[in-house]
């Protein structure tokens with residue numbers, strides 16, 4: 244018997260009691276017992292004189308979408324979970340809300356969803372329009388279906404370094420999930436954490452979007468933070484000033500820092516704007532997207548000092564802060580780099596030491612990939628003396 248069929252043999256009160264007895268937790272950013280969340284939606288519906296309902300979605304703040312895999316892997320499970328949650332509060336009003344870009348997925352699920360009378364839509368969840376409805380994470384719906392099928396194991400769904408999503412049982416340490424040998428930072432959920440966060444159990448680590456990512460010595464904390472802020476900026480619906488303008492300011496400052504134009508007061512400004520966003524915005528996007536910048540600056544002050552004061556990127560990732568040159572001792576004049584450079588930055592002739600003019604160079608790395616002698620060097624240090632006119636291989640002194 245399926246989870247939904249099992250639930251259909253029970254009264255509404257029994258379904259609710261079972262959810263409470265199993266202590267199923269809401270998996271999204273608004274953590275807490277699911278039974279409390281469902282009961283609160285009933286109270287809110289009564290107070291607001293609105294119809295109650297169930298809305299299952301990712302967190303609005305989620306820009307990685309890795310937990311969408313839970314739905315893609317077993318859509319029927321999520322739909323059954325939504326239907327069971329709806330039974331618990333006695334509503335026929337059921338919605339599955341997918342990220343804006345997932346129109347194809349929404350179309351492909353429409354037929355199956357109609358079997359459970361679930362409406363499928365795309366876009367951010369509008370909190371005001373959904374007052375009185377229980378907004379639950381689609382992972383919570385999957386957990387609920389597991390529980391009514393007798394297969395529920397308390398745990399957290401994670402994607403480690405972009406790999407396939409898997410559920411790991413509570414109590415598992417973050418450090419057991421990934422190789423931490425060269426780790427300099429850990430992205431856990433919406434925060435940039437120090438490597439010692441590997442000691443946290445998965446259920447304590449705030450992995451509410453499923454993201455576990457190890458940044459090694461080859462990754463830049465500032466560059467990663469800027470990219471994540473840009474993703475949030477693109478996702479914001481822009482209706483709230485603090486979210487819209489705050490994200491523009493935060494992303495702009497990180498970008499300036501990666502390009503060597505960072506200023507000392509950016510750290511304080513980020514704190515001021517980021518903290519204001521957390522408590523002045525109504526939905527999880529505004530409340531959580533500044534956390535990456537706040538935690539990055541708090542946990543990695545040396546990275547920011549290197550970028551802002553010394554104009555250096557310790558990981559040699561920020562292209563405006565690194566130098567590139569061809570080492571005349573190792574160049575054999577093969578010409579492979581000249582052929583692949585998309586911006587004609589490299590000049591030379593067969594048998595001659597090649598020369599790189601970095602004025603138009605984007606540090607794309609295509610030339611280093613084809614250079615078999617390792618002659619092309621990307622460095623955070625100075626460029627040594629190199630030839631400025633055609634010089635035969637082995638003749639440069």
Ligand code: SF4
Pocket residue numbers: 303367478479480481482483484486487524525526527528529530
């Ligand atoms: S916080 Fe406001 S502007 Fe930002 S996504 Fe939510 S509703 Fe839109």
Ligand code: SF4
Pocket residue numbers: 569573574575576577578579580581591597613614615616617618619
């Ligand atoms: S690919 Fe390397 S060895 Fe060949 S010309 Fe370029 S720098 Fe020299």
Ligand code: SF4
Pocket residue numbers: 567583584585586587588589599603604605606607608609610611
């Ligand atoms: S890094 Fe890219 S743009 Fe720069 S010289 Fe090499 S191939 Fe050309």
